[in-house]
Amino acid sequence: xxxxxxxxxxxxxxxxxxxxxxxxxxxxxxxxxxxxDTASGFFLAEGSLTFWAIGASLIASNISAEHxxxxxxxxxxxxxxxxxxxxxxxxxxxxVAIFFLPVYLKNxxxxxxxxxxxxxxxxxxxxxxxFWLLLYVFVNLTSIIYLGALALEVTAGINFTAxxxxxxxxxxxxxxxxxxxxxxxxxxxxIVLIVGGLLTxxxxxxxxxxxxxxxxxxGAFSTLTKQADSHFHMVIKEDNPYYKDLPGLSVIIGxxxxxxxxxxxxxxxxxxxxxxxxxxxxxxGILFAAFLKLLVPLIVVIPGIAAYVLHQNGMFQKEMVDxxxxxxxxxxxxxxxxxxxxxxxxxxxxxxxxxxxxSLAGKANSISTIFTLDIYKLYFNPKASEKHLIxxxxxxxxxxxxxxxxxxxxxxxxxxxxxFIQEYSxxxxxxxxxxxxxxxxxxxxxxxxxxxxxxxxxxxxxxFKFWIPEVPFLNRMGFVFLVLCVVMIAVSLLTPRKETTxxxxxxxxxxxxxxxxxxxxxxxxxxxVALYSVFW
Numbered sequence: 438x439x440x441x442x443x444x445x446x447x448x449x450x451x452x453x454x455x456x457x458x459x460x461x462x463x464x465x466x467x468x469x470x471x472x473x474d475t476a477s478g479f480f481l482a483e484g485s486l487t488f489w490a491i492g493a494s495l496i497a498s499n500i501s502a503e504h505x506x507x508x509x510x511x512x513x514x515x516x517x518x519x520x521x522x523x524x525x526x527x528x529x530x531x532x533v534a535i536f537f538l539p540v541y542l543k544n545x546x547x548x549x550x551x552x553x554x555x556x557x558x559x560x561x562x563x564x565x566x567x568f569w570l571l572l573y574v575f576v577n578l579t580s581i582i583y584l585g586a587l588a589l590e591v592t593a594g595i596n597f598t599a600x601x602x603x604x605x606x607x608x609x610x611x612x613x614x615x616x617x618x619x620x621x622x623x624x625x626x627x628i629v630l631i632v633g634g635l636l637t638x639x640x641x642x643x644x645x646x647x648x649x650x651x652x653x654x655x656g657a658f659s660t661l662t663k664q665a666d667s668h669f670h671m672v673i674k675e676d677n678p679y680y681k682d683l684p685g686l687s688v689i690i691g692x693x694x695x696x697x698x699x700x701x702x703x704x705x706x707x708x709x710x711x712x713x714x715x716x717x718x719x720x721x722g723i724l725f726a727a728f729l730k731l732l733v734p735l736i737v738v739i740p741g742i743a744a745y746v747l748h749q750n751g752m753f754q755k756e757m758v759d760x761x762x763x764x765x766x767x768x769x770x771x772x773x774x775x776x777x778x779x780x781x782x783x784x785x786x787x788x789x790x791x792x793x794x795x796s797l798a799g800k801a802n803s804i805s806t807i808f809t810l811d812i813y814k815l816y817f818n819p820k821a822s823e824k825h826l827i828x829x830x831x832x833x834x835x836x837x838x839x840x841x842x843x844x845x846x847x848x849x850x851x852x853x854x855x856x857f858i859q860e861y862s863x864x865x866x867x868x869x870x871x872x873x874x875x876x877x878x879x880x881x882x883x884x885x886x887x888x889x890x891x892x893x894x895x896x897x898x899x900x901f902k903f904w905i906p907e908v909p910f911l912n913r914m915g916f917v918f919l920v921l922c923v924v925m926i927a928v929s930l931l932t933p934r935k936e937t938t939x940x941x942x943x944x945x946x947x948x949x950x951x952x953x954x955x956x957x958x959x960x961x962x963x964x965x966v967a968l969y970s971v972f973w
Contacts, residue, residue, distance in 0.1 A: 443593045443782060450783030454629060454791070461625060462611060462618045479615040479827045480806040490624050491722025494710045496729045497623035500630060501796030504737050505789050506584040510766035512734075512741025513748075515679045516668025517972055520734035521688040522697075524965055527727040529697035531958045534723040535948060537702040539716060540877045543946035547712050549705040550811040556876040556943050557884040559815070564891045565872070566811045568865050569705065573804045576861050577706075578797065578841035583848040584767070585793035591756075591771035593786065597846065605842045607790075608797035612805070613831045619798045626791040627729075633788020634736030636781055641743035641773050648750060661739075664746045671972045684909035689969070692915030696863065699870040706803040717951060724957045731964060737770070744769035797838075804837045805830040863910055867918035868894025875925050880942055886928035890921050897921065 443451070511519040546552045549569075553562035586600035595603075611618060639654060646657035649664075662669050673683045687693060701707055711719040748757055748764075756772045759765050774785050809830040814821055821829070868890050875882040897920060901913045908916075950958075 443786065444779040446780040447783030447786060450780055451787050451790070454783075454787035458611075458622055458625060458791075462614055462622045465618050465621045466614045480802070480810060480830060488714075488718045488721035489725060490621070491710050491714060491719065492725030492729060493627040494619075494623040495707060495722070495726040496733075497627040497630065497792070497795040498707060498710070498799035499796070500627075500733065501581050501585075501792050504733065505634070505792055506588050506767050506770050507580075508733075508737045509741035509744075509770035510768070511682075512668075512738035513745045513766040513769040514741075515673075515682065516665065516670065516742060516745075517734065517738060518671050518673050518679075518683045518688070520738050521671060521683060521693060523730050523733040523738075524968060525688060525693050526697050526701065527730040527961055528965060529694065529701050530723050530727040530730065531961065532698060533702040533708075534720045534954070534958075535950065537698075537708075537873075537877070538711060538719055538723065539946040539948055540943060541708070541712055542716050542719065544943050548709070548806065548810065549703060550807060552943075553872070553876070553887070557872075557887045561872070561884055561887045561891060562811060563815070564888060565869065566807050568868075568891070568895070569807055570804060570812075572862060572865055573706070573800055573807075574837050574840055575844065577800050578804070578837060579844045580848060581793060581796050581800070582841050583845040585789075585797075586845065587767065588771045588774070588789055588793075591768055591775070601842050601845055604790075604793055604797065605838045608794050608801060609834055609838050611794060611798040612801040612834045615802075619795075619802055623795050623799075626795040629784075629791040630788040630795075631729075631732070631736065633785040633791075636777065636788075637770070637773055637785050638736055638740050640777055640781075641740040641747075644747060644752075644773075644776070645743050648747060648752070657743075658739075661742055661746055664749070665742055668742050668745065669972055671969055681907075681909045684912050687909070687911050687915065692911040692918065695870055695914055695918050696866055696911070699866040699873075700862075703869050703873040705807060706800055709803070709806075720951075720954050721957075724954060724961070727961050728957075731961070731968075740773050741766070741769045744773055801834045801837060805833040808833045863914040864895050864898040867898065867914055867921050871918060871921045871925050875922075875929075877943060878945075879929075881929050882925060883929045883932050885932045886925045889928055890925050893924060894921060 508519055508522070540546075541552065544552070544555065546555070550562040550566045553565055582601055582604055585604045586597050589595040589600035589604070590597045611622065642654040642657040642661075645651070645660055646654060649657070649660045651657045651660055667677075672685050672689070673680050674685065684691075711722060714722065744753065744757075747753060753772050756775075757764050757766075757768050774782065774789065777785050809826050813829050814826060818825070871890055872887045876887065894917070897917045898914070901908075901917055902910070905913065
């Protein structure tokens with residue numbers, strides 16, 4: 438197969454996507470000018486989204502190159518088991534909607550550092566703000582840019598460096614318009630990425646059907662399960678070489694919950710979409726996002742498994758290897774994308790770009806928000822005007838994107854970038870979840886305990902990584918979480934809680950549920966039980 442790149446019709450389709458996003462974003466920006474002139478309007482969008490917009494924005498911000506490229510690559514290498522990150526996320530979203538969200542809304546929380554200042558003190562909030570900034574810039578932004586540029590390089594033949602620059606600039610242009618522009622354009626982005634993703638899945642299954650003489654796409658799926666039976670088990674056994682990435686039952690009843698609850702419930706980048714709505718609307722939005730999460734493996738994992746089967750049967754022999762002849766799983770999705778017919782390839786290419794840019798913009802906005810409101814304003818210029826804060830926020834976007842773009846090429850040495858993201862994000866995850874859960878549900882938890890927990894999370898995670906490197910990182914994250922919980926409890930009990938003007942207790946709300954939410958959550962849980970039962 439020759440890499441043909443994009444054709445004229447593809448460029449026309451892609452240009453149409455860019456024009457629609459640009460015009461719609463500009464219209465939103467001009468329409469909301471009076472609100473975007475304030476720092477709260479620019480950074481937080483004042484939370485005016487409907488439930489379907491909240492759900493769509495959550496997914497658009499979450500799904501990015503690490504899904505289309507990284508998770509598809511893991512599908513090629515590992516199989517359906519990587520879907521646990523998506524399907525267990527759906528279950529975690531329900532927990533967040535029931536327990537976390539009411540606490541935030543009851544206490545008028547709009548940023549995660551604000552919660553920490555209100556519940557503990559400024560020191561805890563600032564420490565975690567610094568951790569978040571480091572994680573967002575050096576792990577998340579960097580990996581998204583790398584994977585996105587890799588996709589552009591393999592699919593369209595665009596120079597890797599040029600792709601890095603183009604993606605970074607596109608994301609910056611959207612981000613400097615403020616959270617309103619990001620939130621509303623996310624709705625279009627998620628439609629584009631789902632449609633484009635389904636096209637690629639159909640192509641992959643159609644290729645399998647032709648390769649094995651099937652008469653239908655559904656028959657092709659059955660062929661996949663037969664040709665790659667080892668790739669259709671959700672619970673990986675210890676003798677599997679990828680057990681270190683997905684350690685058996687830990688993905689269902691273990692540390693995967695820590696990973697997902699911290700990401701969906703304590704992450705400024707994600708949760709801020711829900712914080713301006715009323716509880717009923719916000720819960721419906723999260724439930725809608727949970728339904729969409731069930732579909733993600735169909736869009737990104739199945740194509741990866743299809744590419745694996747086709748590769749095992751003689752296809753993509755040159756395209757899937759690097760210059761040294763080593764198979765690179767992260768090339769699976771771009772290789773499939775290149776096989777789409779002219780026009781449809783443009784749609785799929787737009788979907789991939791939409792996922793990358795939406796995620797970059799949301800992450801950059803969170804970096805800008807945390808740095809400007811929780812560090813710059815508090816410590817450097819408390820009397821800064823609204824316009825000055827917006828200028829600082831925009832400058833932070835440019836600087837963060839520049840740093841990430843410079844580091845991104847260094848990730849070429851990775852075999853599976855998705856696992857890189859998950860492992861190094863896990864260095865901060867245990868401490869984040871411990872601090873938030875105890876802060877919400879245990880009044881005795883003190884600021885001293887939270888600060889010590891925050892300071893210990895990265896050193897402990899690093900120690901465990903080098904002390905017991907053979908243990909899967911999810912299990913190590915679980916061990917660190919348990920240690921930090923003990924630290925949190927012990928220090929809290931040993932340190933008298935002193936009420937100060939800075940330190941306030943968080944009021945607990947009612948956790949009652951509407952009938953429609955209960956029905957929706959039950960349906961999602963039922964689907965999850967069925968999926969794990971079939972593919973155990």
